[in-house]
Amino acid sequence: MEPIIHIENVHKYFGKVHALRGVSLDIQKGEVVVIIGPSGSGKSTLLRCINRLEEFDKGRIIVDGIPLDSAENINAVRTEVGMVFQQFNLFPHLSVLENITLAQKIVRKRSESEAVRIAMNLLEKVGIPEKAHAYPAQLSGGQQQRVAIARALAMNPKIMLFDEPTSALDPEMIQEVLDVMLQLAREGMTMVVVSHEMGFSRNAADRVIFMDGGVIVEEGPPSVIFTNPTQERTKLFLSKVM
Amino acid sequence: MSTSTPAEVDPHLPTIRGNENVFRWDAGWLLVLAASALLAILVLVVGNPFDRIFRFVLDGLRVTVTVTLVTFGLVLVVGIFGALGRLSTAIPLRGIATLYVEVVRGIPLLVQLYFWYYAFPSIVRDLGARWNIESMKNFVANPYVMAIAGLTLCYGAYMTEVYRAGIQSIPKGQMEAARSLGMTYVQAMRYIILPQAIRVILPPVGNEFITLLKDSSLVSAVAVADLTRRGREFQAITPLPLHIYLMIGLMYLIMTLLSARVVAMIEARMSKER
Ligand SMILES: Nc1ncnc2c1ncn2[C@@H]1O[C@H](COP(=O)(O)OP(=O)(O)OP(=O)(O)O)[C@@H](O)[C@H]1O
Ligand SMILES: [Mg+2]
Numbered sequence: 001m002e003p004i005i006h007i008e009n010v011h012k013y014f015g016k017v018h019a020l021r022g023v024s025l026d027i028q029k030g031e032v033v034v035i036i037g038p039s040g041s042g043k044s045t046l047l048r049c050i051n052r053l054e055e056f057d058k059g060r061i062i063v064d065g066i067p068l069d070s071a072e073n074i075n076a077v078r079t080e081v082g083m084v085f086q087q088f089n090l091f092p093h094l095s096v097l098e099n100i101t102l103a104q105k106i107v108r109k110r111s112e113s114e115a116v117r118i119a120m121n122l123l124e125k126v127g128i129p130e131k132a133h134a135y136p137a138q139l140s141g142g143q144q145q146r147v148a149i150a151r152a153l154a155m156n157p158k159i160m161l162f163d164e165p166t167s168a169l170d171p172e173m174i175q176e177v178l179d180v181m182l183q184l185a186r187e188g189m190t191m192v193v194v195s196h197e198m199g200f201s202r203n204a205a206d207r208v209i210f211m212d213g214g215v216i217v218e219e220g221p222p223s224v225i226f227t228n229p230t231q232e233r234t235k236l237f238l239s240k241v242m
Numbered sequence: 243m244s245t246s247t248p249a250e251v252d253p254h255l256p257t258i259r260g261n262e263n264v265f266r267w268d269a270g271w272l273l274v275l276a277a278s279a280l281l282a283i284l285v286l287v288v289g290n291p292f293d294r295i296f297r298f299v300l301d302g303l304r305v306t307v308t309v310t311l312v313t314f315g316l317v318l319v320v321g322i323f324g325a326l327g328r329l330s331t332a333i334p335l336r337g338i339a340t341l342y343v344e345v346v347r348g349i350p351l352l353v354q355l356y357f358w359y360y361a362f363p364s365i366v367r368d369l370g371a372r373w374n375i376e377s378m379k380n381f382v383a384n385p386y387v388m389a390i391a392g393l394t395l396c397y398g399a400y401m402t403e404v405y406r407a408g409i410q411s412i413p414k415g416q417m418e419a420a421r422s423l424g425m426t427y428v429q430a431m432r433y434i435i436l437p438q439a440i441r442v443i444l445p446p447v448g449n450e451f452i453t454l455l456k457d458s459s460l461v462s463a464v465a466v467a468d469l470t471r472r473g474r475e476f477q478a479i480t481p482l483p484l485h486i487y488l489m490i491g492l493m494y495l496i497m498t499l500l501s502a503r504v505v506a507m508i509e510a511r512m513s514k515e516r
């Protein structure tokens with residue numbers, strides 16, 4: 001089957017730093033892929049290349065049949081790919097509801113009433129419909145991240161990218177966000193998740209990818225990667241981090 | 243609402259808001275009232291020569307207000323383009339914007355005004371002579387147009403930097419979140435970045451307005467009959483420097499104090515709107 005994300009020999013430099021050194025990866029529709037690896041290994045950079053928040057210097061990325069080359073294609077891809085950030089990045093001057101409806105209206109060209117209906121359904125889904133008229137600063141971190149997920153889902157993306165969605169959260173709020181992500185995974189969303197939450201990976205991941213030094217060192221199902229990795233670097237990392 | 247007068251506000255810092263400054267806010271209005279009362283007493287109660295001076299400079303006051311408002315409106319627009327240029331990833335655009343800001347900020351405003359009023363028309367006339375174009379040969383500068391152009395170019399550079407600092411104070415993640423939702427750069431600027439930046443830049447923008455109001459007195463040196471120049475004209479006829487400049491100074495003071503109050507009010511309204 002044609003992969004929904006096709007990454008082929010991608011290289012990325014930040015000045016002299018060679019952040020991605022030839023990454024190739026195919027992700028199938030409905031697959032949940034978790035990326036782990038030490039700090040600076042290029043996890044975020046790879047994720048950000050998929051929706052072109054970062055330009056890459058060499059290689060190819062094709063998302064849902066659309067190559068990331070022209071500006072129109074990049075915007076087309078971005079409407080198909082939702083992204084959730086470590087720091088939530090909600091729009092602080094807009095209410096929760098406006099956060100979720102704005103892009104629906106100006107990008108998807110939906111009417112106000114339709115956008116609001118979709119937003120309320122999603123707030124219901126992430127468990128905080130009562131916060132629709134609150135402002136981001138009035139929410140806890142876990143609630144903000146759930147709004148951020150709802151905001152991304154409102155665009156009906158085919159793919160969701162998560163960059164350490166729980167690592168800025170207090171421990172007691174991590175689970176509420178992971179629960180939303182788990183539900184999403186069960187519903188068949190294609191997900192690429194940078195996260196070191198083992199519980200989530202074991203429950204949801206089809207594949208775990210270990211990156212180090214800008215390359216994919218090893219990949220496999222979570223049961224194998226976490227218990228029986230073949231590469232020394234993977235073993236060393238797991239013994240330190242997990 | 244900010245406790246500080248706009249002059250103290252660092253454009254790089256968002257204003258810190260609190261409610262301990264209600265008193266100061268009142269004190270600001272009190273000062274406006276006191277200055278206005280003093281003016282009224284001088285003109286209406288004390289009378290001669292203050293009433294004569296007041297009536298004489300009144301049309302100059304109108305010129306000062308007009309020049310300031312027109313210039314400021316233009317400056318607000320020039321600043322947007324300047325800031326977008328300064329923040330552009332296109333090197334030629336960024337280069338031009340940076341050159342503009344650096345050159346203009348390095349030359350005294352009075353010298354710039356002299357340039358636009360004296361030097362610029364002579365350049366046009368010289369070129370007209372060389373190319374034999376009648377209208378250019380006989381080019382005469384309208385002092386008002388030249389003064390407003392000079393002030394606009396100068397303050398446009400200052401405003402460019404105010405806007406740039408405001409836009410840059412918005413975390414990068416805001417633009418990234420907007421773009422990842424499929425918004426174009428322009429949409430992200432319009433709906434996400436600028437609305438947030440406006441709150442940050444309002445105090446320094448208000449400060450620019452007040453400084454511009456005061457600096458507009460320099461146009462009196464290039465044949466514009468503003469408040470300052472009208473004062474000097476009165477002085478030429480009736481040498482009463484103490485009375486004249488007390489009057490003129492008081493009139494500027496009332497305008498700047500009032501402007502500061504208006505800026506504070508807008509700020510307060512915005513912070514309530516969140
Ligand atoms: N905007 C940037 N400018 C310069 N260098 C960068 C930039 N972003 C990332 N890098 C560098 O690229 C390399 C990969 O960074 P990246 O953020 O992808 O790592 P990461 O695996 O996500 O790490 P972390 O776990 O700390 O988030 C690092 O060496 C980093 O310093
Ligand atoms: Mg990262």
